[in-house]
């Protein structure tokens with residue numbers, strides 16, 4: 001669950017966000033839209049921990065993370081993807097996902113690695129099975145041996161998604177997820193996200209995708225929430241139309 005309470009962000013004289021409150025319930029997929037400069041990226045970064053609000057609070061799973069960095073948020077189960085997919089170019093697709101599924105503790109540490117204890121081998125097998133299943137789900141199983149740097153942007157985006165979901169995130173932030181994807185890839189992306197048991201917040205310029213993929217849409221304009229509700233209601237909202245048409 002994501003709770004943003006009365007958050008304002010100022011950059012010098014620019015009010016990027018003013019008194020924004022937003023609660024995304026556990027398991028809900030919420031799309032964030034709005035015209036250029038509306039404050040979408042700023043709000044997204046406030047939740048992700050890249051931007052500290054001037055005032056207001058942010059809670060993840062009930063924990064106040066307003067002043068916490070990315071590591072604490074990550075330990076609370078937050079994962080994110082970026083506008084430009086961030087992958088380890090010199091690792092293969094499988095290694096990218098294994099790297100994210102690496103640490104779960106237990107199994108005896110380095111000594112167990114060196115000796116190859118059966119419990120350790122079992123953990124490793126499970127980790128690889130999980131990674132393979134996620135690659136399959138994301139439609140990139142056939143690319144598992146390819147280097148991430150060699151892939152076109154659409155595939156890199158799926159690698160990034162696979163990495164973000166391999167450990168069943170509690171909260172998933174998706175920044176412009178469809179940019180670089182063709183229609184089939186965007187549909188697959190949406191169906192993978194729909195199958196997750198995560199609270200999802202996504203920022204996206206493709207309003208059609210947001211309307212199809214999200215059960216709830218929040219519209220920002222000039223740093224304020226101007227509409228919040230189901231896609232059908234948002235589509236017909238006069239304030240939303242006015243904001244988009246300028």
Ligand SMILES: Nc1ncnc2c1ncn2[C@@H]1O[C@H](COP(=O)(O)OP(=O)(O)OP(=O)(O)O)[C@@H](O)[C@H]1O
Pocket residue numbers: 011014015016034035036037038039040041042043
């Ligand atoms: N680091 C910064 N320094 C100064 N002003 C900033 C900074 N980041 C954002 N802004 C300003 O804050 C406002 C909101 O910007 P933001 O990037 O959050 O909007 P956005 O809705 O994501 O826009 P876009 O759709 O164009 O990406 C804009 O007026 C922007 O110019």
